Amino acid sequence: MKIYCEKDYEAMSRRAAGILGAQVILKPDSVLGLATGSSPVGTYQELIRRYEAGELDFSKVTSVNLDEYKGLSGENDQSYRYFMNIHFFDHVNIDKSRTFVPDGLAKDSQKACTEYNAIIRREGPVDLQLLGLGNNGHIGFNEPAPIFEKETHCVDLAASTIEANKRFFEKEEDVPRQAYTMGIGNIMQAKKILIIVSGEGKADIVAQAFCGPVTPEVPASILQFHSDVTLVGDEAALSKLMERLEQ
Numbered sequence: 001m002k003i004y005c006e007k008d009y010e011a012m013s014r015r016a017a018g019i020l021g022a023q024v025i026l027k028p029d030s031v032l033g034l035a036t037g038s039s040p041v042g043t044y045q046e047l048i049r050r051y052e053a054g055e056l057d058f059s060k061v062t063s064v065n066l067d068e069y070k071g072l073s074g075e076n077d078q079s080y081r082y083f084m085n086i087h088f089f090d091h092v093n094i095d096k097s098r099t100f101v102p103d104g105l106a107k108d109s110q111k112a113c114t115e116y117n118a119i120i121r122r123e124g125p126v127d128l129q130l131l132g133l134g135n136n137g138h139i140g141f142n143e144p145a146p147i148f149e150k151e152t153h154c155v156d157l158a159a160s161t162i163e164a165n166k167r168f169f170e171k172e173e174d175v176p177r178q179a180y181t182m183g184i185g186n187i188m189q190a191k192k193i194l195i196i197v198s199g200e201g202k203a204d205i206v207a208q209a210f211c212g213p214v215t216p217e218v219p220a221s222i223l224q225f226h227s228d229v230t231l232v233g234d235e236a237a238l239s240k241l242m243e244r245l246e247q
């Protein structure tokens with residue numbers, strides 16, 4: 001695993017954008033696996049800046065997002081489709097018809113998952129998967145569980161995830177209780193993984209995920225078995241991991 005320990009959120013975002021940007025320069029028709037949440041906002045801003053400066057071209061890129069809240073339409077300002085549009089897609093020359101996010105409004109959950117798996121298979125393999133890390137060790141919405149789920153599935157969000165994500169909603173009751181997420185198997189099939197973490201609040205879970213036992217109770221720990229993982233974090237988030245690596 002490659003680790004980049006950056007000074008702060010801005011430096012983390014620049015480093016991550018550099019890695020994603022290099023991917024697109026080297027392979028203009030890359031398939032990017034994308035994430036939402038607070039962690040990648042700065043990365044997307046930096047990618048937009050580089051696009052506007054003429055350094056990047058997204059016209060041949062395909063993207064597949066990790067997850068979507070069940071029950072929210074793409075027009076809902078809390079949906080992950082909406083997030084991707086306003087934070088990234090609307091500002092670069094990506095072909096929106098080549099950007100994929102699970103359908104939050106699907107009537108039949110099982111069918112929605114099967115269809116999303118088919119999209120990942122058809123468009124994939126993902127060249128570079130961007131991930132954030134949940135406070136409880138989740139990646140995508142793969143919550144701590146007795147087993148690693150392989151493919152896209154509908155998941156009950158953990159109480160800690162609802163608590164963590166309520167900051168984006170008016171009130172906690174508004175946070176959807178279920179979501180569609182790529183499975184751990186889908187994520188592990190990406191050729192390369194880029195995981196970004198910031199803030200002191202993530203320091204313990206980062207150390208657990210990358211130095212602790214590989215267990216579905218800490219879903220991100222499975223990344224220890226992936227052969228091409230880059231972890232980019234700020235000093236605060238990486239502090240405990242660095243301590244353990246130096247021991």
Ligand code: F6R
Nearest residue numbers: 035036037038039132133134140
């Ligand atoms: C988002 C996602 C989640 C987040 C994680 C961290 O698409 O899949 O796993 O990456 O919850 O969220 P932030 O970045 O808001 O701390």
